[in-house]
Amino acid sequence: MNLLFILNKPPYSSDIGKESLDMALAHATFDDTVSLLFTGQGVWQLKTDQFAKLAGLKEFTRLYTGLDLYDIDQLFVSENALDTEQLTRDQLMVEASVLNDEAISRLINQQDRVFCL
Amino acid sequence: MTTRFSILVTGSPFTSQAHHSAQCFVDALYSKGHQVTSVFLYGDGSYVANQLMHPANDESHPHQHWRELAQKHGFKLQACVSAAAKRGILSREDSELSGKSSFNVTSPYEIAGLGAWVEAVANSDKSLHFS
Numbered sequence: 001m002n003l004l005f006i007l008n009k010p011p012y013s014s015d016i017g018k019e020s021l022d023m024a025l026a027h028a029t030f031d032d033t034v035s036l037l038f039t040g041q042g043v044w045q046l047k048t049d050q051f052a053k054l055a056g057l058k059e060f061t062r063l064y065t066g067l068d069l070y071d072i073d074q075l076f077v078s079e080n081a082l083d084t085e086q087l088t089r090d091q092l093m094v095e096a097s098v099l100n101d102e103a104i105s106r107l108i109n110q111q112d113r114v115f116c117l
Numbered sequence: 118m119t120t121r122f123s124i125l126v127t128g129s130p131f132t133s134q135a136h137h138s139a140q141c142f143v144d145a146l147y148s149k150g151h152q153v154t155s156v157f158l159y160g161d162g163s164y165v166a167n168q169l170m171h172p173a174n175d176e177s178h179p180h181q182h183w184r185e186l187a188q189k190h191g192f193k194l195q196a197c198v199s200a201a202a203k204r205g206i207l208s209r210e211d212s213e214l215s216g217k218s219s220f221n222v223t224s225p226y227e228i229a230g231l232g233a234w235v236e237a238v239a240n241s242d243k244s245l246h247f248s
Contacts, residue, residue, distance in 0.1 A: 001239065019127075019160050019200060026231035030239070113244050117127055117160065 001032045004108060006116035008040035011061050012052060017045050018060045020117040025063075028070040035074035036067075037107065038096070043081045046092040064094050078104060120151045123241035125234070127248045129161035135247040136165055136179040142245070143186055153192040155237035156183070157229075162247075163201040166194075166226045187225040193237070195229040196222065 005024045011017045028034045038046055045061050052059040067073070075096040082088065082098065089098060099107065108114055124143060128135025143153055158166055170180040187194040196206060201222070202215070208228040212220035222228055238244050 003238075016127075016160065022199070023159070023231055023234070026235050027238075030232065030235040032235065032239075113238060115125070115244075115246060117246070117248065 001027075001112045002035070002110060003027050003032050004035045004037060004111040004114045006037045006039060006114065007042035007045055008038075008116060010041040011045040011050070012055065012057050016117050017042070018058075020115075021060065021063060023115070023117070024072070025070050028072050033074075034070075034072050035076065035107070035111070036072065037076045037078070037099075037104065039078035039081045039104070041081075041085065043077055043085050043087055043092075046077065046094060046096065047087065048091055048093045061093070067094075076104070076107060120146075120243060121154050121241040122146060122151060123154045123234070123237040123244045124156045125244065125246040126156060126158050126162040126165075127160035127246065130165045130170070130179045133161075133248065135162060136183070137177065139245075139247040140179070140182050140186060142247075143190070143192070147190045153190070154241045155193040155195055155233065156187070157234045157237060158194075158196040159200050159234070161204075163196040163204055163206050166196040166201060166206050166228075167221045168223050168226070169221050184225060193227065193233075194225050195227045195233050195237075197234070198228050198230055201228055 005020055007020055009016050024034050050059055075094055077096045077098050079098045079100050124139055126135050126139050130136050165179050172178050207220045208222040209220040
């Protein structure tokens with residue numbers, strides 16, 4: 001089954017980012033084909049140089065650099081979101097395909113299920 | 118034709134409409150002959166599994182309503198173990214394992230791993246998320 005997780009929330013303002021990732025990893029472990037799309041403030045989850053510890057939080061986003069262990073290699077980032085948040089591709093901790101809105105629409109249409117927690 | 122649904126609920130019981138909407142939806146599904154592979158409670162949605170929830174008589178009681186729907190229709194009513202545990206929602210077994218003095222999850226509510234959700238999705242035709 002092809003699943004897309006849309007991550008649109010910043011990493012540390014709630015547990016939703018962590019809980020979305022946990023769910024995506026569970027699906028990948030059971031042989032679903034999982035893609036991740038970072039959009040809106042969700043692009044901050046991929047920002048390099050996070051120091052979550054300073055805020056007393058666990059830096060769960062480190063897991064994004066080890067997703068190949070779970071056979072998740074489809075990472076996508078919204079071009080629009082990068083512009084809005086004034087981030088560039090080289091500020092992201094992983095290689096991700098940058099998609100415009102039209103390409104995002106095509107990506108969503110290719111899925112069996114789409115989740116945005 | 119029967120359609121099988123997996124239902125994900127992540128909204129908090131009293132600061133979102135998630136549970137009320139999901140309950141109306143699930144009841145309507147069964148009235149039209151469809152089925153539910155699981156109602157999976159995740160994130161703040163898992164708070165609803167707390168059997169000590171005790172609202173005033175004239176207020177809505179999402180915990181009790183899920184309980185009645187699950188008993189009426191026979192679907193699985195599962196709360197994610199990690200989401201639930203960190204929010205203090207514990208089955209008898211999990212409570213004993215973690216050395217706590219009490220528990221607050223009883224049947225038909227079950228505590229389950231994320232694998233149960235993956236299975237529920239795999240065995241369903243459609244998934245719906247209420248947040």
